[in-house]
Amino acid sequence: MTRKLFIKTFGCQMNVYDSDRMADVLAPLDFTPVQTPEDADLVILNTCHIREKAAEKVYSDLGRLRAKQDERRLAGKGEMMIAVAGCVAQAEGREILRRAPYVNFVFGPQTYHRLPDLVREADLAGADKQSLNRVETDFPAEAKFDFLPEVSPSGPSAFLAVQEGCDKFCSFCVVPYTRGSEFSRPTADVIKEARILVAQGTREITLLGQNVNAYHGADGKGREWGLGRLIMGLAEIENLDRIRYTTSHPGDMDDALFAAHGEVPQLMPFLHLPVQSGSDRVLAAMNRRYTVDEYLRIVERLRKMRPDIVLASDFIVGYPGETQADFAATLKLVETVGYAQAYSFKYSARPGTPAAEMPDQVDGAIADARLAELQTMLNNQQTTFNRETVGRVLPVLFDRPGRHEGQIGGRSPFMQAVHVEADESLIGQIADVDIEICRAYSLAGRLIDGDESGAQNGIRRVCA
Numbered sequence: 001m002t003r004k005l006f007i008k009t010f011g012c013q014m015n016v017y018d019s020d021r022m023a024d025v026l027a028p029l030d031f032t033p034v035q036t037p038e039d040a041d042l043v044i045l046n047t048c049h050i051r052e053k054a055a056e057k058v059y060s061d062l063g064r065l066r067a068k069q070d071e072r073r074l075a076g077k078g079e080m081m082i083a084v085a086g087c088v089a090q091a092e093g094r095e096i097l098r099r100a101p102y103v104n105f106v107f108g109p110q111t112y113h114r115l116p117d118l119v120r121e122a123d124l125a126g127a128d129k130q131s132l133n134r135v136e137t138d139f140p141a142e143a144k145f146d147f148l149p150e151v152s153p154s155g156p157s158a159f160l161a162v163q164e165g166c167d168k169f170c171s172f173c174v175v176p177y178t179r180g181s182e183f184s185r186p187t188a189d190v191i192k193e194a195r196i197l198v199a200q201g202t203r204e205i206t207l208l209g210q211n212v213n214a215y216h217g218a219d220g221k222g223r224e225w226g227l228g229r230l231i232m233g234l235a236e237i238e239n240l241d242r243i244r245y246t247t248s249h250p251g252d253m254d255d256a257l258f259a260a261h262g263e264v265p266q267l268m269p270f271l272h273l274p275v276q277s278g279s280d281r282v283l284a285a286m287n288r289r290y291t292v293d294e295y296l297r298i299v300e301r302l303r304k305m306r307p308d309i310v311l312a313s314d315f316i317v318g319y320p321g322e323t324q325a326d327f328a329a330t331l332k333l334v335e336t337v338g339y340a341q342a343y344s345f346k347y348s349a350r351p352g353t354p355a356a357e358m359p360d361q362v363d364g365a366i367a368d369a370r371l372a373e374l375q376t377m378l379n380n381q382q383t384t385f386n387r388e389t390v391g392r393v394l395p396v397l398f399d400r401p402g403r404h405e406g407q408i409g410g411r412s413p414f415m416q417a418v419h420v421e422a423d424e425s426l427i428g429q430i431a432d433v434d435i436e437i438c439r440a441y442s443l444a445g446r447l448i449d450g451d452e453s454g455a456q457n458g459i460r461r462v463c464a
């Protein structure tokens, strides 16, 4: 009998990828994904531990799920299984079962290939959670990727995990503890998965890793490929039109990767290269292992290799010991680089990380004010960049229906969301769009056909 599977994904793209793979692993057990937890036979929360807020959200969600689980049991509709996966599962393990004993089982990011066994055990235990009480959070010796089934179709734009884990130990970050040490998939496995995706209609692949440019996969001949070499290899796949990678660390930008930006047209001119802070003092305290000057030189070199490249970044404000002068240095860096997109966060002290133990924790209200100031600046830069693309013709990969009927949505090479009025049959295609309107976070335009030039069509262009 077909059962309904609802997976709620928190956190980064790696979790999005993992959630899809969980669905792949459960397909042979006749689980079909559904869009809401209502009536689901199995609900998996694939969680994120990066900031306190993200981690706490899990418990409020669990509270709501418990009510649904009770309702369903009372209505005689059988057991709704609840599982917690991802980075909170890894970090808190048994604590989750203590705080939420109605959870059936808990499993970490390295063990989801064992899901079928966990589900079978939960089936046997039924409502008797105590007899099950399973927490799978070891970092098993076998690589989980070897045990995963072939990827199922992922749409025009797909994620492909090439690397997992992190050995950098930035002082604020939980990832090295939740995802374990760095592991790179062998090149042949990555290329095979990419070929399967492309054969299923995928046109764009985003290579994923917590530290994706630390990739060092074995090629089967005793050699190791870095990410640059891997991208060159992937570029040979016919009909793979776009390649991206995320998230990268400035310290792992090597010559081959710079070269790939210059030589591989499929590698899109957009790079998310988190800097975190514009103060050398704070960067050192964060254990980021680069200076502002080194970061700026990387940006310069990227722009030399690929003049149209635009950058995105992550920032943390209110890191312990951050002074007003440190913060001013961050604003200065933002002004110098000019970002097309950015994520900025208020520092969140995470248990077990060195920064959480540091003196000089910054007052919350001061951090809030700094965050607001930084975000205003970053939003302005994003709007300025979007405005600059109005009037240009950009190739857009359409990957979804739009919000309104008759509309479809996609991405420009620079990761901007673009909407046009067009038939859904265009989803999965790349087409030229005359960009006419820019809104806060997206662009709208008109499909152009043949040699019609966007600059000559006389349409009034607006920018909100």
Ligand code: SAH
Residues within 6 Å of the ligand: 050, 051, 172, 173, 174, 175, 210, 211, 247, 248, 249, 274, 276, 314, 315, 316, 345, 346, 347, 348, 349, 350
């Ligand atoms: N591997 C990536 C980042 C992964 S975490 C890198 O090295 O850049 C995603 C983002 O969350 C980070 O870039 C950082 O800006 C933010 N972040 C991580 N830990 C945080 C914390 N304790 N408080 C606030 N933001 C944090």
Ligand code: SF4
Residues within 6 Å of the ligand: 166, 167, 168, 169, 170, 173, 174, 175, 176, 210, 211, 249
């Ligand atoms: Fe976290 Fe730093 Fe690793 Fe990024 S590089 S995942 S911020 S420890």
Ligand code: F3S
Residues within 6 Å of the ligand: 010, 011, 012, 013, 014, 015, 047, 048, 049, 050, 086, 087, 174, 175, 178, 179, 210
């Ligand atoms: Fe969050 Fe884990 Fe990703 S902590 S950001 S889900 S690696």
